[in-house]
Amino acid sequence: DAGITQSPRHKVTETGTPVTLRCHQTENHRYMYWYRQDPGHGLRLIHYSYGVKDTDKGEVSDGYSVSRSKTEDFLLTLESATSSQTSVYFCAISHTTDTGELFFGEGSRLTVL
């Protein structure tokens, strides 16, 4: 299995609180992605990174920010969590942007009360 760890794996928080999810990889892959998975929507891209300090928005980026200060770490922050951000969040990595497959972490289940 690809070396990807997500933390925390489970979190319950209250509306309005900040939340940070961490993705750590040991594969030295350049590209990293954050997706959310919701029933009926499949996986939707939140943000992605194509290198240290290089990030861009995905399809559902509102309410989320990211940072990548090191190759191995990609952080997803919810500045002020809302109930609509209750979801399962997946981090993925890839060594190429076009033809390479993605390797996924085990997911972080976030519940916002």
Next chain:
Amino acid sequence: AQSVAQPEDQVNVAEGNPLTVKCTYSVSGNPYLFWYVQYPNRGLQFLLKYITGDNLVKGSYGFEAEFNKSQTSFHLKKPSALVSDSALYFCAVRLTSGGSYIPTFGRGTSLIVHP
């Protein structure tokens, strides 16, 4: 507009029968197509991909997929289904956006294999 679609939310098949999970796409240029599988409470796992070459691609766990350019389809197939194949299957395509390739997923198809 560029997109990927999985027209079936659920596919039911009896163990031992062949299975097909459908995927269609709409992209500009050459399509880079992928299939992933997700077991309960796990992340997605890569099954196979089509980049170029032979239209029939073989992948993990006995799965294969057929690329059909004229029908813009990339259906996942297996000659003989197992109960353990029951899972959520995602088709994905690399869509171009502002010079970048964005991995984009279909909504997923739940495959249920009955004993």
